[in-house]
Amino acid sequence: MDQRKCECGHANPFGTLLCESCGKLLDTNQSIQQPQFPDIRYEGMARRSQTFASTPINLVWNFFSSVKVAIYIILVILVASAIGTIFPQQMYIPVPVPTEADVARFYSETYGIWGQLFYRLGLHNLYSSWWFVTLLVMLGTSLIICSLDRVIPLYKALNKPRVNQHLSFLKGQKLFGETNFDGTADSRALLERSEKLLKKKGYRIFQSGEAILAEKGRFSRWGPYVNHIGLIIFLIGVLMRNIPGFYLDTYVWVREGETVALPDTPYYIKNLGYKTEYWKEEEMAEKLDLKGGTIPKNYQTDAVLYLNKNTELPGANPDLVEIQRGPIVVNHPMKYDDISLYQSGVQEMELGALNFSLIDKQAGNKKLGTIKLDLYEPKPEQLVTDGVKVRVLDYFPNFYLDNNGKPATKSNLPKNPMFAIEVQSVKENIREKMAYLSGQVILKDKNGRFGLEIEMPDFVDISGIMVRKDRAVPLIYFGAFIFMVGVVMGFFWQHRRIWIQLGDGHLYLAGHTNKNWFGMRREVQAFMEEMKLSISLEDKTKM
Amino acid sequence: MNTKNRTSVRIAILGILLVALVFAVYSSFVKDPNVIKVGRDAPNFSLEQLNGTPVTLSDLRGKGVVLNFWGTWCEPCKAEMPALQKQYEASKDKGLVVLGVNIGESAITVEQFVKQVDVNFPILMDRQSNITKLYRIGPIPTTFFIDPDGEVQEIFVGQMTESIIAENVAKILP
Numbered sequence: 220m221d222q223r224k225c226e227c228g229h230a231n232p233f234g235t236l237l238c239e240s241c242g243k244l245l246d247t248n249q250s251i252q253q254p255q256f257p258d259i260r261y262e263g264m265a266r267r268s269q270t271f272a273s274t275p276i277n278l279v280w281n282f283f284s285s286v287k288v289a290i291y292i293i294l295v296i297l298v299a300s301a302i303g304t305i306f307p308q309q310m311y312i313p314v315p316v317p318t319e320a321d322v323a324r325f326y327s328e329t330y331g332i333w334g335q336l337f338y339r340l341g342l343h344n345l346y347s348s349w350w351f352v353t354l355l356v357m358l359g360t361s362l363i364i365c366s367l368d369r370v371i372p373l374y375k376a377l378n379k380p381r382v383n384q385h386l387s388f389l390k391g392q393k394l395f396g397e398t399n400f401d402g403t404a405d406s407r408a409l410l411e412r413s414e415k416l417l418k419k420k421g422y423r424i425f426q427s428g429e430a431i432l433a434e435k436g437r438f439s440r441w442g443p444y445v446n447h448i449g450l451i452i453f454l455i456g457v458l459m460r461n462i463p464g465f466y467l468d469t470y471v472w473v474r475e476g477e478t479v480a481l482p483d484t485p486y487y488i489k490n491l492g493y494k495t496e497y498w499k500e501e502e503m504a505e506k507l508d509l510k511g512g513t514i515p516k517n518y519q520t521d522a523v524l525y526l527n528k529n530t531e532l533p534g535a536n537p538d539l540v541e542i543q544r545g546p547i548v549v550n551h552p553m554k555y556d557d558i559s560l561y562q563s564g565v566q567e568m569e570l571g572a573l574n575f576s577l578i579d580k581q582a583g584n585k586k587l588g589t590i591k592l593d594l595y596e597p598k599p600e601q602l603v604t605d606g607v608k609v610r611v612l613d614y615f616p617n618f619y620l621d622n623n624g625k626p627a628t629k630s631n632l633p634k635n636p637m638f639a640i641e642v643q644s645v646k647e648n649i650r651e652k653m654a655y656l657s658g659q660v661i662l663k664d665k666n667g668r669f670g671l672e673i674e675m676p677d678f679v680d681i682s683g684i685m686v687r688k689d690r691a692v693p694l695i696y697f698g699a700f701i702f703m704v705g706v707v708m709g710f711f712w713q714h715r716r717i718w719i720q721l722g723d724g725h726l727y728l729a730g731h732t733n734k735n736w737f738g739m740r741r742e743v744q745a746f747m748e749e750m751k752l753s754i755s756l757e758d759k760t761k762m
Numbered sequence: 763m764n765t766k767n768r769t770s771v772r773i774a775i776l777g778i779l780l781v782a783l784v785f786a787v788y789s790s791f792v793k794d795p796n797v798i799k800v801g802r803d804a805p806n807f808s809l810e811q812l813n814g815t816p817v818t819l820s821d822l823r824g825k826g827v828v829l830n831f832w833g834t835w836c837e838p839c840k841a842e843m844p845a846l847q848k849q850y851e852a853s854k855d856k857g858l859v860v861l862g863v864n865i866g867e868s869a870i871t872v873e874q875f876v877k878q879v880d881v882n883f884p885i886l887m888d889r890q891s892n893i894t895k896l897y898r899i900g901p902i903p904t905t906f907f908i909d910p911d912g913e914v915q916e917i918f919v920g921q922m923t924e925s926i927i928a929e930n931v932a933k934i935l936p
Binding site: 274276277279280347348349351352353355356357359360363364367458461479480482483532533534535595596597599611612613614615616617621627628629630631 | 769772773775776779782783785786787789790791796805806807808809816818833834835837865866867868869870871874888889890892893895896
C-alpha cells in the first residue's frame with residue numbers, strides 16, 4: 220500500500236500529512252500520539268521517496284534523500300578534515316625528494332608513534348584520498364537528491380495554493396482566531412475590504428467562494444534550493460580542476476637574465492631584473508625605531524613572457540616569440556590567456572660569477588686584464604690580454620672532498636664554487652695552474668709568473684615565480700554567487716500566508732509564516748485593527 | 763509523473779552522479795596524468811650531447827635505449843657508471859644505446875667528470891632540466907629501459923648493479 224485515502228475520497232501518496240484535495244490533517248498514527256499540528260514545511264506533501272523501496276535504484280535514492288544521512292556524511296567529512304590537520308600533509312613537509320621511505324621516515328622521526336600511525340593510515344594525503352573524494356561526491360549526491368525529493372512536491376503544492384482550507388488545517392495554525400459572523404449581506408463587502416487592505420500590504424490574493432488566501436514572499440521558499448544549486452555548481456567547479464588542462468600550479472626559479480620554460484606549458488619566461496624596494500624613513504607616517512632594520516615595500520620581477528613555437532620536440536631549441544612584458548609584483552600577477560604568473564619568492568644576492576684580475580708578478584703585480592668565471596655556464600677558455608689565455612680545467616659548484624679525498628660537488632647549485640684554471644701565455648710558452656676555493660686563490664707554483672687578485676663578484680637575484688592556471692574559477696565564483704543569492708532569498712524574505720474563511724456563521728482567520736512570527740503577528744494585529752475585527756488570536760507561537 | 767518515468771529519471775540522475783564519482787576517484791588516483799609508467803611510450807625529446815651534436819629519442823627506434831638520469835653530485839650515479847659502460851660495450855653492437863642525461867650542470871663540470879669515470883656513451887646535456895621535469899625525475903639515479911618500439915619496459919630508481927642492468931637490457935634488445 221502506498222496510498223492513503225482521506226475522508227473526502229482523495230487518494231494521497233504515502234507520507235502525505237495534509238490531504239492534497241481538501242487539506243484535512245490525515246489521520247496518521249503519528250498525529251494520534253502527538254495531538255500537535257504537524258510542521259508544514261513541505262505543505263504536508265509526501266516527499267517523493269517516502270514510498271516503499273522496491274528496486275535497488277529506489278533504495279539508493281531513498282538513502283540519499285534522507286537529511287539525517289546528509290548530516291552524518293557532513294559529520295564524517297568534518298571529523299576526517301579535522302584529523303587531516305593534526306600533522307602536516309605530505310605536500311607541506313620539508314622532504315626535498317619525496318620517496319616513500321623518506322616520507323615515512325619524516326613522519327615517524329618528527330612525530331613519533333602517532334606520526335607513524337598517521338602515515339600508515341594514509342592520512343598524509345587525506346584530502347586527495349579516494350575515500351575522502353568519495354565522501355565529497357556522496358555529499359554532492361545527497362545535496363542533489365535531498366533537494367529534488369523535496370522541491371518538486373513543494374513546488375506542486377505552492378503552485379496551486381489551496382484557498383478553501385479544511386477547518387482542522389486553520390485550527391492547527393499557530394496563528395488562529397475566530398469570531399461570530401452572521402448576515403450574508405456584508406460578507407462580500409468584508410472580503411473586498413480585506414482584499415484591498417492586504418493588497419496594500421503587498422499580498423497576493425486568491426479567492427474562492429467565501430474564502431481568501433493572501434500570500435506574499437513565496438519565492439523565499441526557494442532560497443534553500445537555490446543555495447544548494449550554488450553549492451552543486453561550486454562542487455562541479457572543484458571537480459573540473461581534475462580535467463587535463465584546467466588546472467596548473469607550478470613554481471619556477473628564474474635568475475636575472477635567464478630564460479626558462481614554464482613546466483607543462485608552451486611558455487618561457489625571462490627575468491630582466493629583480494628588485495626589492497624598502498620604505499624610506501620620510502614615507503613613514505610615524506617614526507619607528509627599526510633598530511637598523513627595514514620594511515619592504517615592493518617585491519618586483521620585470522619579466523618577458525615568450526611563446527615557444529617549437530613545442531613538438533621537447534628539449535629542442537625553442538623558437539621564442541615575445542607575447543608580453545612587464546612587471547610582476549606581489550598580488551599583481553602577469554596574466555596571459557589563462558595563465559597567471561605571481562611574484563612568490565626570491566633569493567637575493569646569490570653568486571652569479573666570480574671576477575679576478577690576472578696579475579703579472581714579475582712586472583710588480585701589474586694587472587693584465589680581467590677574468591670572469593660564470594658559475595652557471597663558465598666559458599672553457601677566455602682571452603685575458605694579447606697572447607694570454609685562461610682555460611677552465613674543472614669546476615665544482617658546491618665543493619667538498621668526498622670519502623676518497625677527491626674533489627666533488629654536493630649539488631649543481633653554486634653554493635661553494637671551486638675552479639681549477641690554467642693560465643697560458645702563448646708568446647712566452649708558459650702554462651701555470653691555479654685554483655680558487657672559498658675566497659682564496661691557490662697557486663700551484665708559488666714562484667710562478669702569474670697570480671690572481673679577487674675582484675668583486677657578480678651577484679644575481681633569483682626570482683621565484685608561481686605559475687597558476689585555473690579555468691574552473693569563473694564557475695566556482697558563479698556557484699558562490701548563486702549560493703549567496705539563495706541565502707539572501709531565504710534570510711531576508713518570509714513566506715507569509717493569511718487565510719480568511721467565512722462559514723457556519725463564523726469568521727476564521729489563520730496565519731502562517733516560515734520565519735519571523737513576530738512580524739507576522741504584528742501584521743495580522745494591524746490588519747484586524749483596521750478591519751475592526753474583534754478576534755482574539757490564539758497564539759501558539761511560543762510553544 | 764508516473765512511477766515508470768520517475769524511475770528512469772532517478773536512474774539518469776544516479777548515473778550522472780556515478781560518472782562524477784568515478785571521475786573524482788580516478789583523478790584522485792592519477793594525480794599527474796603525464797607521469798611516465800612502464801608500458802607507456804617514452805616521451806620524445808631532443809638534447810645536445812656534450813660535443814654539441816643533438817640526439818633525438820625517436821631517431822633511436824629499432825634500438826634498445828637505456829636512459830640514465832644523473833648528476834655529478836650524486837654518489838650512486840657515479841658508482842653505477844662503470845657498470846653502465848660495461849653493458850654498453852657488451853651490447854652496443856646488438857643494438858643497444860645508452861644515453862646519460864646530465865641534470866643541469868655546466869659543460870666543464872660534466873666533461874671532467876666523464877673523463878674521470880671513463881665512460882664513452884653519449885652524454886646529453888639537460889641544461890635547464892626541462893627533460894628531467896618532463897620525465898618527472900625524483901631521486902637520482904633513475905634509469906628508463908626503452909624497447910625498440912619506444913615503449914618503457916622498466917623504470918629503475920637507485921643505483922644499479924651490473925646484473926640488474928644486464929637483466930633489464932635483455933628485455934629491450936631488438
